[in-house]
Amino acid sequence: MHYFSQLYNYDHPWSRVVIGMWHKYPNPHCSHVMSIDVVDRSIDPQTGIIRTERILGCKQKAPIWIVKLFGGSEDAFVREVSFVDPATQTATITSVNLSLSQFATCYESIRYSPSPDGKTTFKQTAEIQARVALWQSAANKLENWLVQRFEQNAHLGKLGFSDVLRQLWESRDQQQSA
Amino acid sequence: MSSSLAEECTPLKRKYDACFNAWFEGYLEPAVSASITPAQRTKFSQEKAAEFEQSCGQVWREYKDCVQRAVKEKGLDVLLDQARVENPLKEPPTDSRS
Numbered sequence: 001m002h003y004f005s006q007l008y009n010y011d012h013p014w015s016r017v018v019i020g021m022w023h024k025y026p027n028p029h030c031s032h033v034m035s036i037d038v039v040d041r042s043i044d045p046q047t048g049i050i051r052t053e054r055i056l057g058c059k060q061k062a063p064i065w066i067v068k069l070f071g072g073s074e075d076a077f078v079r080e081v082s083f084v085d086p087a088t089q090t091a092t093i094t095s096v097n098l099s100l101s102q103f104a105t106c107y108e109s110i111r112y113s114p115s116p117d118g119k120t121t122f123k124q125t126a127e128i129q130a131r132v133a134l135w136q137s138a139a140n141k142l143e144n145w146l147v148q149r150f151e152q153n154a155h156l157g158k159l160g161f162s163d164v165l166r167q168l169w170e171s172r173d174q175q176q177s178a
Numbered sequence: 179m180s181s182s183l184a185e186e187c188t189p190l191k192r193k194y195d196a197c198f199n200a201w202f203e204g205y206l207e208p209a210v211s212a213s214i215t216p217a218q219r220t221k222f223s224q225e226k227a228a229e230f231e232q233s234c235g236q237v238w239r240e241y242k243d244c245v246q247r248a249v250k251e252k253g254l255d256v257l258l259d260q261a262r263v264e265n266p267l268k269e270p271p272t273d274s275r276s
Contacts, residue, residue, distance in 0.1 A: 015206050022199055025180045035183040037191060037245045039258070041198075041238075043230060048209050048223035049270065050202075055254065057183045077183075077254055079261045083270035086209035087219060092271055098257040109271065 004126040014114040017122075018084055018091050021112075025056075032058045034075075050084045055098070070103055089114050104130040184248030190241035197234035205230075 010017050025033045035057035042051050056078040067073075076099040084091045093110040108126040115121045182191040205226050249255050 015210060019199075019203055019206060022195070022202065034181065036180045037182050037187070037249075038194070038198075039242075039245060039249065043223065043227040045224045045227050046220050048219055048226070051268075053267075055183065055249065055258070077252075077257070079258060081267040084206075085270060086206060089210060090270070094265075094267055094271060096261055096265065098254060098261060101257060101261070 002128040004124075004128070006122075006124050008122045008124075009115055010112075010120045010122055012120060013118055014089050014091075014112065014120045017112055017120040021082070021091065021093075032060060034059050048086050050082075052082045052084075054080045054082075056080055056095075070100055073099075076100070102131065102134070104128065182245060182248070183252065184245065187241065187244035187248055190237065190244050194234065194237045194241040197237055198230075201226075201230050201233060 012020070024030075025036055027033070033056055035055075037055045037057075038052060039055055040051075040053040043049075044051070058076045058078065059074050060076045061074070062076075076097065078095050079098050080093060080095040082091065082093040091112040093108075095106075095108040095110075097104075097106050106126060106128045108124065111121075111123045113121050113123075179192050179195055182188040209222065209226070246255075249258065
């Protein structure tokens, strides 16, 4: 597992940063983000917390070995769930990859909160983890299958060669004794 | 404004995003300062939620229909459901991970 984190202050008050969140894309610095769709949104009538679930579409120039090995395409999709809580002035964004998620997960968390100087603190963490257990079980299955095939072939090879030897020498022995 | 993952949904998406942004910008600042008592917050949140439904509800349902169809066509519905089961995220995360 790999872990990433960064902490940064934006020179804008919290509410401006959070309004800006919805205007982040399209962005020439992040041209890999091709599409954004809201798939679910609710406003909690008790707390006023806004929950938004979005799907981001990205164009990834993945290395050729990744595409060959995992059969990925250029289009990669990410699920993102955000919560904006005006009462505590906290905004959190959690993202996870949908594409290639059977092989590995990239789990990202972002938090925006006000800093005492009227700026906004941005905290980002990410965990990148290959699904080793899944690979291990696939690798074990492959190994077992190979062992079985090898045993079968070894058995057939033994039978086949026994036949060849018997036929070869039986006929020669017969010729000699004749 | 960004595009939808399906070209045919982009006009509805942009209409919906514009509607939400206009509402949100009128919501956030007063919502931050409305934290005097829990009762006042609830009253304010209910009013604002109703206002959002009134101004953006119709376009939201049209856009949602369109995007749900597109998500299904791309086979993303299965992956999305899987991700929702693994991590429903119905409540704000308490720390950076959970």
